[in-house]
Amino acid sequence: MKKGKTLDRDLSWVYFNHRILQEARRESVPLLERLSFLGIYSNNLDEFFRVRVSALKRLAEYGDGPSDGDRRRAQRCLREINRLTFEYAQEFEATFALLREKLAAEGIRLLDERQFSPEQARYVRALYLSELDSAAYPLIVTRGARLGEPTDSSIYLAVAMTLRPGGGRLPERDFALIELPVRDFGRFVVLPSGGTGTDIVFLDDVIRFCLPFIFSGLGYEAFEAYTIKFTRDAELELDSDVDEGLVEKVARGVRNRRRGAPVRFVYDRDMPEDMLRYFKRRFEIDRYDSCAGGSRYHNMKDLMRFPDCGRSDLKFPVRIPVPAPGFGTDGSVLVRIRRRDLFLHYPYHGFSNYVRVLREAALSRDVTSIRTTVYRLARNSQVVEALVCAARHGKEVTVTVELMARFDEASNIDWAKKMQDAGIRVLFGVEGLKVHGKLTHIASPEGDIACVSTGNFHEGNARTYTDITVFTARPDLTREVDRVFAFLRQPYRTFAFERLLVSPLTMRRKLNALLAAEIRRARQGGEAYVTGKINHITDPRLVDRLYEAADAGVRLDLLVRGNCSLVTEGREDRIRIRGIIDRYLEHARILIFCNGGDELYYIGSADWMTRNMDRRIEVYVPVYDPSIRAELRRIVEYGLRDNAAARIVDGSGRNEIFRDGRPEFRSQRELYGHYLSQAAESQSEP
Structure with missing residues (x-):
């Protein structure tokens, strides 16, 4: 097999996040949404450093664990990540400055403390005295105050205070650290503006303005304040104490996460050198940590919550979810699913349709049990409410909760306890394997129903993520979904799956077989292709198989939102990859194999990454219903036609918008229009 050049997974992610930053510069994107894209870029970067860069740092730093080759690769990758991060930081700052100018032109002025009018100064003073005074606690570190463990969810002001000289002595300086009370007051304060537009100020600048009040009576006469932030290692360290329950281990790991080693230190580049050296020494920033001088403001993820x-x-423009075919407003949706498979595409269709299925199952006299998997849940989860309702109606309800869902561990522990208190049987997955598959099984003597x-x-995700849910009562599929839940209960047993692709049991082998069949047909001169959409492709063995397929003549037309290790150079006529960044986060996974003209369709939870193939429980389900297959084909084809929001993913990092000279075609907008037309036609039918 001829191997091709591949792009490192982490560098491909940096290129992906750059595509989000590029959206903030797009004139066709509404102005406040462009600010939000800056916030998304910043939030993503924080998580990337917390998880991936921290792992690379461990590889690069500890000589007794990984091989020399792994260590050198990690060191090279860290250098390139730091270079690109610095380059993109300049682009970020320029974009933010541009957007501030455009906001001002729209009457939305983002001020700092030096620009307050007398009325605004009085307002900020009153705000401090009435509310902020009890929330801003400085630590004067040069006077022996213990710093504690700064968290990466917070933003800090490093303050230099100059003492009044006395007795012929020269002025002296102290350094202090103030955590901004963002959780209590938000990052932005709207100021009185006299009815001429809107004036907004960062909370950072409110605190800067109030420094004389904060340090009142301590003898300081001058103040300087500079923003700093930390990103810390977020990997959970769980010990192997076999006598301790998993819930307790995860809960302790979450508590310890805030004490993770720093991996990035970002500071205001105007900070004096002696002050910078002092804080770097106090926070033990070492040579493997990313240490970058930036602008006046950090933690720009808060731009996602900029006042509208x-x-x-x-x-x-507001888009109201479209009525979903087959769900209707009256009659039994369970009966309709037993007649034919149904399909939802969020957020074009409302997530309430899924909740409706659970609610009817909870109340139905015929339903005996409901089983489902939980990876993340909304803050006020209607899903949990429906499951609790089912348990109270005597149904046997079993929920498999993934405790290791990154950054949602604490929330999932709380939900698990609430469900247990309501009489729901809660399982905590399989040791060593994350349960990432999205499954529901409803048992009834009238016919079982499966949802994949x-x-x-998650109601919140379903408003911003494009995802697909298929409901089916086909016995061959419901039986195998039932087997997945049996595997979750008894992972030591062997289970056979003929229809479903289930990792880590059968998925890699079956995907290889599907690709091998396309390669064989192409070599025999027949039509062969793989079409689909997925979030990430980085597994080395699958990447090599895709190169082999392309070299054999198989056409690969793929929508890949995030990480992609494929490099298309020299294979552009056989590998076409696009990445769409638009108002919704592309998240659905759809696979279409030519199969000699008798196409095979799959949807599921797994990306083509090693973790999804080997270290997670994932499921792809085949789709047989002709109308649903047509919708899946439309989703993929619309994405490949997109010449407005789709960028070329070729491994170069250029991220150029795909242009074909045709009239603008924006896939998300066109899909919404399609579903509106579909709903109108359905309502007009007698």
């Missing part, structure tokens, strides 16, 4: 200022014209989804059963 009542300007709906500067946001994406590409995304979490």
Whole structure:
């Protein structure tokens, strides 16, 4: 097999996040949404450093664990990540400055403490005295205050205070650290503006303005304040104490996460050198940590919550979910599923349709049990409410909760306890394997129903993530979904799956077989292709198999949102990859294999990454219903036609918008229009 050049997984992620940053510069994107894209870029970067860069740092730093080759690769990758991060930081700052100018032109002024009018100064003073005074606690570190463990969810002001000289002595300086009370007050404060537009200020600058009040009576006469932030290693360290329950281990790991080693230190580049050296020494920033001088403001993920200022014209137009075919407003949806498979595509269709299925199952006299998997849940989860309702109606309800869902561990522990208190049987997955598959099984003597989804059963996600859910009563599929739940209960047993692709049991082998069949047909001169959409492709063995397929003549037309290790150079006529960044996060996984003209369709939870193939429980389900297959084909084809929001993913990092000279075609907008037309036609039928 001829191997091709591949792109390192972590570098491909940096290129992906850059595509989000590029959206903030797009004139066709509404102004406040462009600010939000800056926030998304910043939030993603924080998580990347917390998880992936921290892992690379461990590889690069500890000589007794990984091989020399792994260590050198990690060191090279860290250098390149730091180089690109610095380059993109300059682009970020330039974009933010540009957007501030455009906001000002729209009457939305982002001020700092030096620009307050007398009325605004009085307002900020009153705000401090009435509310902020009890929330801003400085630590004067040069006077022996213990710093504690700064968290990467917070933003800090490093303050230099100059003492009044006395007795002929020269002025002296102290250094202090203030954690901004963002959790209590938000990052932005709207100021009185006299009815001429909207004036907004960062909370950072409110605190800067109030420094004389904060340090009142301590003898300081001058103040300087510079923003700093930390990103810490977020990997959970769980010990192997076999006598301790998994819930307790995870809970302790979450508590310890805030004490993770720093991996990135970002500071205001205007900070004096002696002050910078002092804080780097106090926080033990070493040579493997990313240490970058930046602008006046950090933690720009808060831009995702920038005030909308009542300007709906500067946001994406509101899109109300479209009525989903087959769900209707009356009659039994369970009966309709038993007649034919049904399909939802979020957020074009409402997530309430899935909740409706659970609610009817909870109340139905015929349903005996409900089993489902939980990876992430919404803050006020209607899914949990429906499951609790089912348990109270005497149904046997079993929920498999993934405790290791990154950054949602604490929330999942709380939900697990609440469900247990309501009489729901809660399982905590399989040791050593994350339960990432999105499954629901409803048992009934009238016919079992299975639900397979590409995304979490999460109301919030379903408003912003594009995901697909398929409901089926086909016995061959419901039996195998039932077997997956049996595997979750008894992972030591062997289970056979003929229809479903289940990792880590059968998925890798079956995907290899599907690709091998396309390669064989191509070599025999027949038509062969793989079409689909997925979030990430980085597994080395699958990447090599895709190169082999392309070299054999198999056409690969793929939508890949995030990490992609494929490099298309020299294979552009056989490998076509696009990445769509638009108002919704592309999240659905759809696979279409030519299969000699008798196409095979799959949807599921797994990306083509090593973790999904070997270290997670994932499921792909075949789709047989002709109308649903047509919708899946449309989703993929619309994405490949997109010449407005799709960028070329070729491994170069250029991220150029795909242009074909045709009239603008924006896939998410066109899909919404399609579903509106579909709903109108359905309502007009007698």
